[in-house]
Amino acid sequence: MLKERIYILIVFLCVVQVFSTFTLQKKIKTMEKALSDKVITTEDEISEIYDNIEILLNEQNSLFENCEYKFGDVNTNNLTVDTKFIVSPKEITQDTKLELQIDDKVYNMERQGTDFSVNIPLNIFGKNIEPKIIVSMGEKVFIEKPENILIEKVNEGILPVLNISSFDEKSKFTKDTFTREGRISVDKKVFPSEIDFTDVYLKIESGDNVLVDKKISPENEWDSFTYEINETVSVGENDGCKISLYSYDTLGLLHSYEIENHERPVDGRSKEPTLRGNEKIYNKSGKLVYSYSEI
Numbered sequence: 001m002l003k004e005r006i007y008i009l010i011v012f013l014c015v016v017q018v019f020s021t022f023t024l025q026k027k028i029k030t031m032e033k034a035l036s037d038k039v040i041t042t043e044d045e046i047s048e049i050y051d052n053i054e055i056l057l058n059e060q061n062s063l064f065e066n067c068e069y070k071f072g073d074v075n076t077n078n079l080t081v082d083t084k085f086i087v088s089p090k091e092i093t094q095d096t097k098l099e100l101q102i103d104d105k106v107y108n109m110e111r112q113g114t115d116f117s118v119n120i121p122l123n124i125f126g127k128n129i130e131p132k133i134i135v136s137m138g139e140k141v142f143i144e145k146p147e148n149i150l151i152e153k154v155n156e157g158i159l160p161v162l163n164i165s166s167f168d169e170k171s172k173f174t175k176d177t178f179t180r181e182g183r184i185s186v187d188k189k190v191f192p193s194e195i196d197f198t199d200v201y202l203k204i205e206s207g208d209n210v211l212v213d214k215k216i217s218p219e220n221e222w223d224s225f226t227y228e229i230n231e232t233v234s235v236g237e238n239d240g241c242k243i244s245l246y247s248y249d250t251l252g253l254l255h256s257y258e259i260e261n262h263e264r265p266v267d268g269r270s271k272e273p274t275l276r277g278n279e280k281i282y283n284k285s286g287k288l289v290y291s292y293s294e295i
Contacts, residue, residue: 062090062144062146063089063090063091063133063135063142063144064087064088064089064090064133064144064146065088065089065090066086066087066088066148067085067086067087067088067133067146067148067149068085068086068087068148068149069083069084069085069086069149069151070083070084070086071083071157071158071191071192071193072084072119074124074158074193074195074251075121076251076252078121079123079124079125079251079283079289080121080122080123080124081121081122081124081154081158081193082119082120082121083119083120083121083122083154084117084118084119085100085109085117085118085119085120085131085149086115086116086117087109087115087116087117087133087146087149088114088115088116089114089116089135091137092114093137093138095136095137095138096111096135096136096137097135097136097137098111098116098133098134098135098136099133099134099136100118100120100131100132100133100134101131101132101133101134102120102129102130102131102132106134107120109133122151122154123154124154124155124158124159125154125155125281125289125290126151126153126154127152127153127154128151128152129150129151129152129154130145130150131145131146131149131150132144132145133145133146155281155290157191157193158191158193158195159191159193159195159249159251159253159255159281160188160189160190160191160195160196160197160249160255161188161189161279162186162187162188162197162200162245162247162255162257163186163187163188163189164184164185164186164245164257164259165184165185166182166183166184166185166243166259166260167182167183167184167185169181169182169183170182171262173235173262173264173265175237176234176235176236176237177232177233177234177235178206178232178233178235178241178262179231179232180204180229180230180231180232180241180243180262181229181230181231182228182229183226183227183228183229184202184216184226184227184229184245184259185224185225185226185227186200186217186224186225186226186227186245187223187224187225188222188223188224195249195250195251196249196250197247197248197249197250197255198247198248198249198250199215199217199247199248200215200216200217200245200246200247201213201214201215201216201217201245201246201247202214202215202216202227202229202243202244202245203243203244203245203246204231204233204241204242204243205241205242205244206233206235206236206239206240206241206242207236207239211233211234211235211241212231212233216245217247238264239264240261240262240263240264241261241262242258242260242261242262243258243259243260243261243262244256244257244258244259245257245259252283252284253281253282253283253284253289254281254282254286255279255280255281256278256279256280256281256282257278257279258278258280278291278292278293279291279292279293280292
Protein backbone atom coordinates (compact mmCIF):
# COMPACT_ATOMS: atom_id res chain seq x y z
CA MET A 1 0.00 0.00 0.00
CA LEU A 2 2.82 2.33 0.93
CA LYS A 3 4.61 1.48 -2.34
CA GLU A 4 1.49 2.29 -4.35
CA ARG A 5 1.23 5.68 -2.65
CA ILE A 6 4.89 6.36 -3.35
CA TYR A 7 4.38 5.43 -7.02
CA ILE A 8 1.33 7.71 -7.22
CA LEU A 9 3.30 10.52 -5.58
CA ILE A 10 6.20 10.02 -8.00
CA VAL A 11 3.82 10.06 -11.00
CA PHE A 12 2.11 13.19 -9.65
CA LEU A 13 5.47 14.93 -9.17
CA CYS A 14 6.51 13.96 -12.70
CA VAL A 15 3.24 15.37 -14.12
CA VAL A 16 3.72 18.57 -12.12
CA GLN A 17 7.30 18.83 -13.38
CA VAL A 18 6.26 18.31 -17.02
CA PHE A 19 3.44 20.86 -16.70
CA SER A 20 5.79 23.35 -15.00
CA THR A 21 8.37 22.85 -17.75
CA PHE A 22 5.72 23.33 -20.46
CA THR A 23 4.40 26.47 -18.76
CA LEU A 24 7.92 27.82 -18.38
CA GLN A 25 8.71 27.14 -22.06
CA LYS A 26 5.51 28.90 -23.07
CA LYS A 27 6.39 31.92 -20.94
CA ILE A 28 9.91 31.99 -22.41
CA LYS A 29 8.51 31.90 -25.97
CA THR A 30 6.08 34.69 -25.13
CA MET A 31 8.92 36.76 -23.66
CA GLU A 32 11.12 36.04 -26.69
CA LYS A 33 8.35 37.18 -29.06
CA ALA A 34 7.71 40.33 -27.01
CA LEU A 35 11.45 41.07 -26.98
CA SER A 36 11.70 40.46 -30.74
CA ASP A 37 8.73 42.76 -31.42
CA LYS A 38 10.31 45.40 -29.18
CA VAL A 39 13.62 45.13 -31.06
CA ILE A 40 11.84 45.52 -34.42
CA THR A 41 9.86 48.51 -33.12
CA THR A 42 13.04 50.10 -31.77
CA GLU A 43 14.87 49.53 -35.06
CA ASP A 44 11.96 51.13 -36.97
CA GLU A 45 11.98 54.10 -34.59
CA ILE A 46 15.76 54.52 -34.96
CA SER A 47 15.45 54.29 -38.75
CA GLU A 48 12.71 56.94 -38.72
CA ILE A 49 14.88 59.22 -36.55
CA TYR A 50 17.79 58.87 -39.00
CA ASP A 51 15.44 59.60 -41.94
CA ASN A 52 14.14 62.72 -40.21
CA ILE A 53 17.69 63.85 -39.41
CA GLU A 54 18.68 63.34 -43.05
CA ILE A 55 15.67 65.37 -44.22
CA LEU A 56 16.52 68.18 -41.79
CA LEU A 57 20.17 68.19 -42.88
CA ASN A 58 19.15 68.29 -46.55
CA GLU A 59 16.79 71.18 -45.85
CA GLN A 60 19.47 73.01 -43.88
CA ASN A 61 22.04 72.55 -46.65
CA SER A 62 19.60 73.41 -49.45
CA LEU A 63 19.64 76.73 -51.25
CA PHE A 64 15.84 76.84 -51.16
CA GLU A 65 13.10 77.35 -48.60
CA ASN A 66 10.58 75.54 -50.78
CA CYS A 67 10.50 73.57 -54.03
CA GLU A 68 7.39 72.11 -55.63
CA TYR A 69 5.67 71.32 -58.90
CA LYS A 70 2.03 71.34 -59.99
CA PHE A 71 0.39 69.60 -62.92
CA GLY A 72 -1.95 71.69 -65.06
CA ASP A 73 -3.84 71.11 -68.29
CA VAL A 74 -3.24 68.08 -70.50
CA ASN A 75 -2.73 68.55 -74.23
CA THR A 76 -4.72 65.70 -75.79
CA ASN A 77 -3.03 66.12 -79.18
CA ASN A 78 0.58 65.52 -78.13
CA LEU A 79 -0.11 63.93 -74.70
CA THR A 80 1.84 66.45 -72.65
CA VAL A 81 0.91 68.06 -69.35
CA ASP A 82 1.65 71.67 -68.45
CA THR A 83 3.87 71.44 -65.36
CA LYS A 84 4.65 74.46 -63.19
CA PHE A 85 7.88 74.33 -61.15
CA ILE A 86 8.08 76.77 -58.23
CA VAL A 87 11.14 77.41 -56.04
CA SER A 88 11.82 79.90 -53.24
CA PRO A 89 15.53 80.65 -52.64
CA LYS A 90 16.70 81.34 -49.09
CA GLU A 91 18.79 84.28 -50.28
CA ILE A 92 17.85 86.74 -53.03
CA THR A 93 19.69 89.77 -54.40
CA GLN A 94 18.69 92.20 -57.12
CA ASP A 95 20.70 90.31 -59.72
CA THR A 96 19.62 86.82 -58.64
CA LYS A 97 18.74 84.71 -61.67
CA LEU A 98 17.32 81.19 -61.70
CA GLU A 99 17.21 78.62 -64.48
CA LEU A 100 15.78 75.12 -64.53
CA GLN A 101 17.55 72.40 -66.48
CA ILE A 102 16.06 69.07 -67.57
CA ASP A 103 18.53 66.89 -69.48
CA ASP A 104 20.14 69.28 -71.99
CA LYS A 105 17.34 71.87 -72.03
CA VAL A 106 17.58 75.01 -69.90
CA TYR A 107 14.55 77.19 -69.08
CA ASN A 108 14.56 80.70 -67.59
CA MET A 109 12.49 81.04 -64.40
CA GLU A 110 10.35 84.13 -63.88
CA ARG A 111 10.55 85.99 -60.58
CA GLN A 112 7.37 86.77 -58.66
CA GLY A 113 8.21 88.30 -55.31
CA THR A 114 10.42 85.77 -53.54
CA ASP A 115 9.36 82.90 -55.80
CA PHE A 116 10.70 81.81 -59.18
CA SER A 117 8.61 79.68 -61.53
CA VAL A 118 8.49 78.22 -65.02
CA ASN A 119 5.88 76.24 -66.98
CA ILE A 120 7.18 73.26 -68.95
CA PRO A 121 5.18 70.74 -71.03
CA LEU A 122 6.13 67.22 -69.95
CA ASN A 123 5.29 64.02 -71.75
CA ILE A 124 2.66 62.28 -69.60
CA PHE A 125 4.64 59.04 -69.97
CA GLY A 126 7.93 60.68 -69.03
CA LYS A 127 10.09 58.92 -66.44
CA ASN A 128 12.83 59.94 -64.03
CA ILE A 129 12.49 63.68 -64.48
CA GLU A 130 15.38 65.16 -62.47
CA PRO A 131 15.38 68.97 -62.74
CA LYS A 132 18.44 70.96 -61.74
CA ILE A 133 18.12 74.53 -60.48
CA ILE A 134 20.91 76.89 -61.56
CA VAL A 135 21.21 79.92 -59.29
CA SER A 136 23.27 82.89 -60.55
CA MET A 137 24.10 85.67 -58.11
CA GLY A 138 26.47 88.02 -59.90
CA GLU A 139 29.62 86.04 -60.61
CA LYS A 140 28.61 83.23 -58.27
CA VAL A 141 26.77 80.20 -59.69
CA PHE A 142 25.22 77.43 -57.61
CA ILE A 143 23.57 74.24 -58.87
CA GLU A 144 21.22 72.02 -56.89
CA LYS A 145 18.94 69.07 -57.74
CA PRO A 146 16.12 69.36 -55.16
CA GLU A 147 14.50 66.04 -54.25
CA ASN A 148 11.05 67.65 -53.91
CA ILE A 149 10.76 68.21 -57.64
CA LEU A 150 12.06 64.85 -58.86
CA ILE A 151 9.31 63.04 -60.80
CA GLU A 152 9.68 59.28 -61.15
CA LYS A 153 6.63 58.75 -63.40
CA VAL A 154 4.58 61.66 -64.71
CA ASN A 155 1.50 59.58 -65.54
CA GLU A 156 1.11 58.43 -61.93
CA GLY A 157 -0.07 61.91 -61.03
CA ILE A 158 -2.18 62.42 -64.16
CA LEU A 159 -3.88 59.32 -65.50
CA PRO A 160 -6.51 57.34 -63.57
CA VAL A 161 -5.71 53.89 -62.23
CA LEU A 162 -7.81 50.77 -61.70
CA ASN A 163 -7.09 48.74 -58.55
CA ILE A 164 -8.29 45.19 -59.13
CA SER A 165 -8.72 42.22 -56.78
CA SER A 166 -9.84 38.83 -58.05
CA PHE A 167 -11.30 36.06 -55.87
CA ASP A 168 -11.07 32.62 -57.45
CA GLU A 169 -13.87 30.42 -56.10
CA LYS A 170 -13.62 27.96 -58.96
CA SER A 171 -11.36 27.59 -61.98
CA LYS A 172 -11.39 24.30 -63.84
CA PHE A 173 -10.26 22.85 -67.15
CA THR A 174 -11.91 19.93 -68.93
CA LYS A 175 -10.71 18.51 -72.23
CA ASP A 176 -12.18 21.37 -74.24
CA THR A 177 -13.57 23.90 -71.75
CA PHE A 178 -12.46 26.30 -69.05
CA THR A 179 -14.71 27.45 -66.21
CA ARG A 180 -14.09 30.45 -63.99
CA GLU A 181 -16.34 31.44 -61.12
CA GLY A 182 -15.77 34.04 -58.42
CA ARG A 183 -15.69 37.79 -57.91
CA ILE A 184 -13.70 40.68 -59.32
CA SER A 185 -13.57 43.86 -57.27
CA VAL A 186 -12.62 47.11 -58.98
CA ASP A 187 -12.01 50.59 -57.62
CA LYS A 188 -10.50 53.57 -59.38
CA LYS A 189 -8.21 56.40 -58.41
CA VAL A 190 -8.68 59.70 -60.22
CA PHE A 191 -6.26 62.63 -59.91
CA PRO A 192 -6.99 66.40 -59.97
CA SER A 193 -6.53 66.31 -63.77
CA GLU A 194 -10.07 64.81 -63.71
CA ILE A 195 -9.20 62.38 -66.50
CA ASP A 196 -11.58 59.51 -65.79
CA PHE A 197 -12.40 56.02 -67.02
CA THR A 198 -15.45 55.30 -69.12
CA ASP A 199 -16.70 51.68 -69.13
CA VAL A 200 -14.78 48.62 -67.91
CA TYR A 201 -14.73 45.41 -69.97
CA LEU A 202 -13.90 41.80 -69.14
CA LYS A 203 -11.83 39.87 -71.66
CA ILE A 204 -11.02 36.13 -71.63
CA GLU A 205 -8.51 34.89 -74.21
CA SER A 206 -7.11 31.50 -75.14
CA GLY A 207 -4.20 31.53 -77.53
CA ASP A 208 -5.08 34.06 -80.24
CA ASN A 209 -8.82 33.72 -79.68
CA VAL A 210 -10.94 36.23 -77.73
CA LEU A 211 -13.65 34.14 -76.07
CA VAL A 212 -15.33 36.76 -73.85
CA ASP A 213 -15.39 40.52 -74.36
CA LYS A 214 -18.15 42.29 -72.47
CA LYS A 215 -18.89 45.34 -70.37
CA ILE A 216 -19.02 44.69 -66.61
CA SER A 217 -19.09 48.19 -65.08
CA PRO A 218 -22.38 49.70 -63.81
CA GLU A 219 -24.50 51.94 -66.01
CA ASN A 220 -24.46 54.78 -63.48
CA GLU A 221 -21.38 56.66 -62.23
CA TRP A 222 -19.09 54.55 -60.07
CA ASP A 223 -15.99 54.76 -57.91
CA SER A 224 -15.91 51.02 -57.24
CA PHE A 225 -17.91 47.90 -58.05
CA THR A 226 -17.87 44.11 -57.70
CA TYR A 227 -18.61 41.77 -60.58
CA GLU A 228 -19.68 38.15 -60.16
CA ILE A 229 -17.90 36.16 -62.83
CA ASN A 230 -19.41 32.87 -64.05
CA GLU A 231 -18.01 31.90 -67.42
CA THR A 232 -17.48 28.59 -69.23
CA VAL A 233 -15.64 28.87 -72.52
CA SER A 234 -14.40 26.46 -75.17
CA VAL A 235 -10.62 26.12 -75.37
CA GLY A 236 -8.11 24.03 -77.25
CA GLU A 237 -6.92 20.81 -75.68
CA ASN A 238 -3.51 22.26 -74.87
CA ASP A 239 -4.44 25.91 -74.42
CA GLY A 240 -4.60 27.93 -71.22
CA CYS A 241 -6.66 31.03 -70.50
CA LYS A 242 -5.81 34.65 -69.79
CA ILE A 243 -8.23 36.99 -68.00
CA SER A 244 -7.91 40.75 -68.23
CA LEU A 245 -9.89 43.96 -67.79
CA TYR A 246 -9.65 47.01 -69.99
CA SER A 247 -11.09 50.51 -70.14
CA TYR A 248 -10.76 53.70 -72.18
CA ASP A 249 -10.09 56.95 -70.36
CA THR A 250 -11.52 60.32 -71.38
CA LEU A 251 -8.35 61.06 -73.40
CA GLY A 252 -9.09 58.03 -75.56
CA LEU A 253 -6.20 55.97 -74.14
CA LEU A 254 -6.79 52.24 -73.69
CA HIS A 255 -5.74 50.84 -70.28
CA SER A 256 -5.39 47.04 -70.19
CA TYR A 257 -4.87 45.05 -66.97
CA GLU A 258 -3.91 41.37 -67.13
CA ILE A 259 -5.09 39.89 -63.83
CA GLU A 260 -4.91 36.09 -64.19
CA ASN A 261 -3.11 33.56 -66.35
CA HIS A 262 -4.41 29.98 -66.06
CA GLU A 263 -2.36 27.03 -67.31
CA ARG A 264 -3.67 23.53 -67.92
CA PRO A 265 -3.00 20.86 -65.27
CA VAL A 266 0.14 18.75 -65.75
CA ASP A 267 -0.09 15.00 -65.00
CA GLY A 268 -3.49 15.60 -63.42
CA ARG A 269 -2.13 18.22 -61.00
CA SER A 270 -3.70 21.65 -61.17
CA LYS A 271 -1.52 24.74 -61.20
CA GLU A 272 -2.31 27.84 -59.24
CA PRO A 273 -3.19 30.71 -61.58
CA THR A 274 -0.50 33.33 -62.03
CA LEU A 275 -1.86 36.55 -60.55
CA ARG A 276 -0.52 39.62 -62.29
CA GLY A 277 -0.48 43.36 -61.77
CA ASN A 278 0.27 44.20 -65.38
CA GLU A 279 -0.92 47.47 -66.85
CA LYS A 280 -0.44 48.45 -70.48
CA ILE A 281 -1.60 51.70 -72.06
CA TYR A 282 -2.18 52.16 -75.80
CA ASN A 283 -2.75 55.42 -77.68
CA LYS A 284 -5.58 56.05 -80.15
CA SER A 285 -3.53 54.45 -82.94
CA GLY A 286 -3.11 51.25 -80.95
CA LYS A 287 0.57 51.84 -80.18
CA LEU A 288 1.86 50.68 -76.79
CA VAL A 289 2.96 53.82 -74.93
CA TYR A 290 3.30 52.54 -71.35
CA SER A 291 3.88 49.19 -69.66
CA TYR A 292 4.16 48.28 -65.99
CA SER A 293 4.41 44.92 -64.24
CA GLU A 294 4.49 44.03 -60.53
CA ILE A 295 6.20 40.70 -61.25
